[in-house]
Amino acid sequence: MTQKHWVFIGSILFLVLAGCLKYPDYGTRDGKLFVYTGYSPEADFSEYSTFYLVDSVALISDSKNDPNRIKDKYALDAIQAYRDNLEARGYVEVSDPDSADLGGMITVLKNISIYSSGYYPGYWWGYPGYYPPGYWGYPSYGYWYPWSAVYYDQSGTVVLELVDLKNAPAEEKLTIVFNAVMGDVYNINNPTQATVDAINQAFEQTPNLKK
Amino acid sequence: MIMKRITILLAMVFMGFFAKAQIMPDALMQFNYEMGVPLGSDFIDEYSWAGMSFSYQKLISDNLYTGVFLGFNRFDQYEPRKTYPLDYGAINTDLWKYIWNVPITWRTDYVIPSGSFDYFFSLGIGAQYTEYTLIFSKYAIVEDEWGFLVNPRVGVNIPMSISRDSFLNLGVGYSYATNKLSTFDTNGQQYLHVFLGINFEP
Numbered sequence: 001m002t003q004k005h006w007v008f009i010g011s012i013l014f015l016v017l018a019g020c021l022k023y024p025d026y027g028t029r030d031g032k033l034f035v036y037t038g039y040s041p042e043a044d045f046s047e048y049s050t051f052y053l054v055d056s057v058a059l060i061s062d063s064k065n066d067p068n069r070i071k072d073k074y075a076l077d078a079i080q081a082y083r084d085n086l087e088a089r090g091y092v093e094v095s096d097p098d099s100a101d102l103g104g105m106i107t108v109l110k111n112i113s114i115y116s117s118g119y120y121p122g123y124w125w126g127y128p129g130y131y132p133p134g135y136w137g138y139p140s141y142g143y144w145y146p147w148s149a150v151y152y153d154q155s156g157t158v159v160l161e162l163v164d165l166k167n168a169p170a171e172e173k174l175t176i177v178f179n180a181v182m183g184d185v186y187n188i189n190n191p192t193q194a195t196v197d198a199i200n201q202a203f204e205q206t207p208n209l210k211k
Numbered sequence: 212m213i214m215k216r217i218t219i220l221l222a223m224v225f226m227g228f229f230a231k232a233q234i235m236p237d238a239l240m241q242f243n244y245e246m247g248v249p250l251g252s253d254f255i256d257e258y259s260w261a262g263m264s265f266s267y268q269k270l271i272s273d274n275l276y277t278g279v280f281l282g283f284n285r286f287d288q289y290e291p292r293k294t295y296p297l298d299y300g301a302i303n304t305d306l307w308k309y310i311w312n313v314p315i316t317w318r319t320d321y322v323i324p325s326g327s328f329d330y331f332f333s334l335g336i337g338a339q340y341t342e343y344t345l346i347f348s349k350y351a352i353v354e355d356e357w358g359f360l361v362n363p364r365v366g367v368n369i370p371m372s373i374s375r376d377s378f379l380n381l382g383v384g385y386s387y388a389t390n391k392l393s394t395f396d397t398n399g400q401q402y403l404h405v406f407l408g409i410n411f412e413p
Binding site: 006007010011013014017018021022024026027028029030032033034035036037038039040041147154156183184187201205206 | 240242261263265267281283285287289291292294297298299300301302303304305307309311313346347348349350413
């Protein structure tokens with residue numbers, strides 16, 4: 001074998017080993033979800049008294065086989081966790097969004113293929129499963145984030161949002177006053193419990209969200 | 212017993228003779244397993260066994276080899292779950308901190324034959340690619356940068372054959388690279404390396 005052969009073989013061997021070693025599995029070790037929370041700097045959470053929660057979880061997916069909304073055990077447990085935490089913070093649930101100060105919704109992102117140019121924060125707002133402004137009785141208004149919220153476009157992300165319904169008519173927009181971004185729900189053992197725990201954690205790390 | 216000792220003694224004498232009278236190989240190829248320790252880093256302070264280097268050098272004068280050196284080192288450190296406050300919010304996660312370095316240098320070795328093994332002093336000058344990553348769940352914050360690199364090394368080559376065309380080599384090295392990564396607030400990269408490998412005439 002000539003020196004050139006050796007150099008060639010050595011270089012290939014080196015590159016293969018480098019490729020193999022570059023990224024081992026860096027998954028979560030504690031079986032819990034990542035939890036980001038953010039809230040509006042202008043929000044005074046004590047001004048709200050009541051809340052209304054959606055009865056199903058919006059599912060954002062490119063797959064035509066997926067439903068737009070889910071209402072299975074996962075969805076119901078997640079909504080219940082959202083409810084429990086809002087009640088624990090002093091808010092009272094009402095059965096009609098027209099009489100609610102806050103509107104809560106949960107969205108799960110799955111199989112989204114619109115990563116390329118043109119997406120914007122909240123780009124999933126136009127997706128069929130997402131609760132549109134009209135759901136809250138304001139079809140001509142748009143949603144609005146008053147802070148630089150963290151958005152993730154990956155599959156497996158669960159998004160909690162709390163909409164200011166009390167001031168919507170005066171402001172002519174649906175301001176999101178609190179959100180939580182959690183994931184990856186598709187790569188965790190027991191996603192239902194992990195989501196409930198993550199929702200509890202979202203409130204724990206947002207102590208100012210209270211009546 | 213006495214014969215055995217004489218045999219060993221003779222072998223040592225002959226090895227010394229060969230070492231002194233050796234003809235240096237025209238070229239040397241080296242594969243090393245590299246252990247690295249970050250120095251003065253706030254980001255990662257754990258040593259890593261995930262590293263390797265490869266070099267090919269030609270003899271240019273009596274004791275001087277020069278050629279190319281290519282390496283990589285991966286460093287990672289697990290950070291248990293905690294809550295990180297933000298201006299208007301917080302993040303709660305466990306995470307991995309990760310550094311990937313690829314040094315590419317022009318390396319020159321000065322080799323001093325000494326009895327049954329050779330010492331070498333080496334200086335590599337070139338560039339280093341550095342990638343810093345924070346990995347949490349399936350999300351990541353990544354920044355990468357190229358920098359200027361200086362990499363001195365010292366070690367020994369231990370002959371593995373009487374013909375002295377293959378060696379076991381081991382030693383230590385230090386590397387300093389100028390890579391600045393603003394997101395991670397780092398200014399320069401320093402590492403200590405311990406390496407072990409083979410050196411042979413291809």
